[in-house]
Amino acid sequence: MIDLRSDTVTQPSDAMRAYMAQAPVGDDAYGEDESVNRLQDECKQLFQMEDALFVTSGMMANRLAFMSQTMPGDEVITEYSYHVNFFDSAPMAAIAGVVMNPYRTKDGILRRSDIEQALHSKQRYCAFAQPRLISIENSINGWAGKIFPFEILQDVHALTQEKGLRLHLDGARLFNAHLSTGIALQDYARYTDTLSVCFSKGLGAPYGSMLMGSRCTLDKARRYRLWLGGGVHQIGMQAAGAYYALQHHLAHLETDHRLARYLAKRLQAIPGVCLNSATVETNIVQFTVDRAIADADSFVQYCAAQGLLLFLWLPGIIRAVIHRPMTEQALDQAVSIIESGLKDLKNNGKNQN
Numbered sequence: 001m002i003d004l005r006s007d008t009v010t011q012p013s014d015a016m017r018a019y020m021a022q023a024p025v026g027d028d029a030y031g032e033d034e035s036v037n038r039l040q041d042e043c044k045q046l047f048q049m050e051d052a053l054f055v056t057s058g059m060m061a062n063r064l065a066f067m068s069q070t071m072p073g074d075e076v077i078t079e080y081s082y083h084v085n086f087f088d089s090a091p092m093a094a095i096a097g098v099v100m101n102p103y104r105t106k107d108g109i110l111r112r113s114d115i116e117q118a119l120h121s122k123q124r125y126c127a128f129a130q131p132r133l134i135s136i137e138n139s140i141n142g143w144a145g146k147i148f149p150f151e152i153l154q155d156v157h158a159l160t161q162e163k164g165l166r167l168h169l170d171g172a173r174l175f176n177a178h179l180s181t182g183i184a185l186q187d188y189a190r191y192t193d194t195l196s197v198c199f200s201k202g203l204g205a206p207y208g209s210m211l212m213g214s215r216c217t218l219d220k221a222r223r224y225r226l227w228l229g230g231g232v233h234q235i236g237m238q239a240a241g242a243y244y245a246l247q248h249h250l251a252h253l254e255t256d257h258r259l260a261r262y263l264a265k266r267l268q269a270i271p272g273v274c275l276n277s278a279t280v281e282t283n284i285v286q287f288t289v290d291r292a293i294a295d296a297d298s299f300v301q302y303c304a305a306q307g308l309l310l311f312l313w314l315p316g317i318i319r320a321v322i323h324r325p326m327t328e329q330a331l332d333q334a335v336s337i338i339e340s341g342l343k344d345l346k347n348n349g350k351n352q353n
């Protein structure tokens, strides 16, 4: 089976498993897990942020970022397609108690002018939600791993400073953006109030995200992590998996990006597949198939039956995500399943007519 649904399906390698098994552990609820503390210190150093908190998942990191920088009833401005809104707006409302003000951009990039429009989209006297936090994403999952431009991040940050707002960066795939742009992790961090990264995406660890920010903000996040049942105990083995991934897998993301471009170029050449390979910036490829041949649903099901798992991202839009340890040979096989699938479905359609 070739699984291109997501980079969250990556399996820990034998070396990572062995490293995790020997990790020293302690009770992290008391702050005594040596492996967790080492990973948090490593991230503080890498990102040059004052404090870091190891949490279960990207969703928990984002939730804690929101809870520690807003009050129930406050408004968060974000882009419609960003994970915090698209997937996570219901729990954000139910648990963090915030009101989302999602702005639909044409290209997935939330700019100063969009935020200004969102800020002025309603009256702001006391009956209304008060905007408190801006949330952006890099790379942008819903836009095929597009990179959020650094100069726009700087500009959005400047706006939040002018308006007394806070800025959260959901960096579930920030390592991909960093590798692709060469911009230092600490430069990204400098222009955010809170920043989260995931170890369980392209880095290939089985568990965990890091939320970073000032000590004062993270003290609140630490408290809310407990409230949400995230006060785990001997979690050092998981932290060791994340530490191992940081040390050994980070540079490999370049290979994922190269293979994503390779896949996109090959797919682009198949009649019936529509995509522009020039839009592939990191490890995600999105494409559509000619509706006259097959609807995307039956096409994805057909591929699964042939041993290729793809993800139907939005109606009609299919996603393929490259993750370790993918090879050109496996992608050639994926391409041939896609190519023969389109031919078969086209012929089936003709026979039925």
Ligand SMILES: Cc1ncc(COP(=O)(O)O)c(C=O)c1O
Residues within 6 Å of the ligand: 008, 056, 057, 058, 059, 060, 062, 083, 084, 137, 141, 170, 172, 173, 198, 200, 209
């Ligand atoms: C941009 C982004 N943020 C957050 C998450 C949530 O991460 P997790 O699945 O670890 O909760 C994802 C998951 O794919 C994501 O793509």
